Amino acid sequence: MTIYLLAAILLVSLSGFYIGKNRASALVVGARIQSLPQYHGLRIALWCGLPALFLLGLWVVLEPFVIQSLVRNSLPPEFFNLSGDEAILAMMEISNLAQGIVGTQSGLPYAEQAASLLISMNQLSDYAMIVVVSVVSLSALVVAQSKVTADFPALESVEKAFNVFIFLSSAVAVLTTVAIVLSLLFESFKFFEQVPLHEFLFGLKWNPQIAIRADQGASTGAFGAVPVFSGTLLIAFVAILVAGPIGLASAVYFAEYANPRVRDVAKPTLELLAGIPTVVYGFFAALTVAPLVRELGLSLGLAVEARSALAAGIVMGIMIIPFISSLADDVITAVPQSLREGSYAMGATQSETIKYVIFPAALPGIVGAFLLAISRAIGETMIVAMAAGLNANLTANPLENVTTVTVQIVVALIGDQEFDDPKTLSAFALGLILFFMTLILNVFALMIVKRYREQYE
Template identity: 60%
Template sequence: MQLTILATTLLLLTLIGFYLGRSRAVASAGGNRRQLHSLPGYHGVYVALWCGLPALFIVALWLVVEPHVIEALVLSGLPEGMTDVGPGQLSLLINEIRNAANGVSFFGEPNPAVVAAAERYNALHQIGFAAMGVVAAAAAIGGLAWARRRIAPNMRARNRVEKAIMAILIVLSTISVLTTIGIVLSLLFESIRFFSRVPVTEFLFGLQWSPQTAIREDQVGSSGAFGAVPLFAGTMLITLIAMCVAVPVGLLSAIYLADYASPRVRSVVKPVLEVLAGIPTVVYGFFAALTVAPFVRDAGASAGLDVASFSALAAGLVMGIMIIPYVSSLSDDVMNAVPQTLRDGSYALGATKSETIRQVVFPAALPGIVGAILLAVSRAIGETMIVVMAAGLAANLTANPLEAVTTVTVQIVTLLVGDQEFDSAKTLAAFALGLLLFCVTLILNIIALRVVRKYREKYD
């Protein structure tokens, strides 16, 4: 709430800076805008940038540094016996202090030292936020005043604004690239730790998945089986079922909307179809668990088939319904982008509408359609909620869609939940699964790009 108020205040200061800069530019030219090198709006943006960017930098820096500084100060005030522990226990202690500071209730009698540390944590947070707010507001006001004084008729405000925007775009692009690199490196380093305990061959080619391991050395427990083949088999099975539903329905819907539907029908049907993409996945999960799964089970029983309560078929059918808009909407846009001259030429040669679609429009739009299907495949591979509620958690190596299976993303979630230590093989297996899933997705992207380039060269 406090951060929202601060952001609103800084936004108002930025808007004030824009209007002051624009009015200052007009006044400096004596009301004659033709004497200005740049439009008054550029002068307003120039002042707004000097007002908002320094304050935004201070807020971002505080959000990054503040947790570490407060944690260090709070830990320094605790008794030595509480902080003289390992990194894992120290992290648990910090989380306990944070929970106490946020008002989370304890099970049993709380530790007085933790309660005192939580009070100090809140006090330091309030002081730090107040100081940051004052500094950010001062920087915004100072930048506003400094930039406003520099406004003159011959000032090249447009050039400076464009350079500033270019710098902002470069910084944001660099952040996105560095974020991607950081994600890959984090997966790689944790996966290396996992493979130091579990052989790579066992992980890649093992046929059993049972990651239950002993939490303590004196505890009797399984050593675990970390064969990832059942997980990827389940992922591919559910994805295949989903694509068998989404691709035909989506492509046929796109063809109808692009070439057969009237503008009035298209204006109604396409938004209604795209509503499917906005439904939360948990709603699809409930629909799969309460409606589709019982229907599949009853239909199989009536046909003499043994269908599990949780089945890959139920999850795949609902997932296919969910990703229909990804195929239909993108394919429709690509087909509409095909030049009308190609259609007219086909009609002039005597081809019917269906022949034109099959022989001209569809081949010309194939690169975009491949991209739409690839996006749908990526969406299906990354889905979790529907699989949990309709397909179950059993890591069965089977190609039977009537049995229960699980996927890679579901196992990543389950591995990171519980009381297992973070450096155990069970938890580190989640990073190995994530790295392998990343590699599989990358290979699919490379294959799709090659297909797109081949056909795009043919029709360009």
């Protein structure tokens, strides 16, 4: 029903556009017109479409609430004697009856009657919606097209509508972020009601499984997030150790040394690395790199576990090479040619020029590339889950298995979980801390970039 109505509104808008455009075009002959014909058309189309669409949306959202409360009010007094849960069940039964779903009947005497009321109300509402929306749209068409005159400033209306549109778009983006942060905050508060904040932040033991057993104390020392965060940092550190030098060196090669033909082929190939799904990296890490690391370690007489932070970190490093290399290449290429020439003219060699002139000039961008890569590494889940393990192990030794924040969030939310259970809620607390970590990282990055910004100009 609604979809046909939507199509009808679009149709009215479209015809409004052409009516407006044609009428305005007719005015152009001989006279100077304030706005171009397409602006008149657009203005009419917006008037036909937007209010009607807004009304339609409001109707669709509010209809169930209004109808349900009307139906509820029509019910006999015994309904209101029911307890909260029973009342909800009764309402569900009525709506099931109305939709023709026959389930277990509790035999409420008034259910049939209420269901038929619900059906008729729904129908009435649908018809009313069609009539109201159509009237709004069509009358807007009539009123708006009557205003097409040579000196009517249609351009300004369209401009205003566009301003509102871009404002709303950015508002959606900002509000979504705010909403996500708020949801993280509130769920985390619930978690911190059950597990003290200091225990979560400074506890050295992470074992959320204990909490499930009701006979034990809900969270006795099992929610210390330190090992989880240390694991995250350890793996991210290994990853940066791998990706930093390789990415930077390849960026320098592509930007300064490679001849254009090599660059045209090799750079997209490297960027292809970023397109590989992380789960593929994951089994590459688990099946190839982890055993290799273990064998290598054993042959050197080191105790390497089957799953190790080192294996996961190496593969994660390979994964983030293209981030560093591609971004760093862009900023190095953006360093003005005049600085290179200035350095060459002083008799500097190419490598001296890169070291002393180009790197310092490109530093803000390079730092940005690194931080992007780090936040990517911190947020990565699949590789760690497959190659580094699930055990929260507090260690700085990359040869042992560790786990990360993201992996623990996944573990917490897998399976049937109640949202008042600390294990499930711990996901939000972890998410919140992770969010703050990346936030601090970003602030740090901005500070560095600001400090060195506009150094060449």
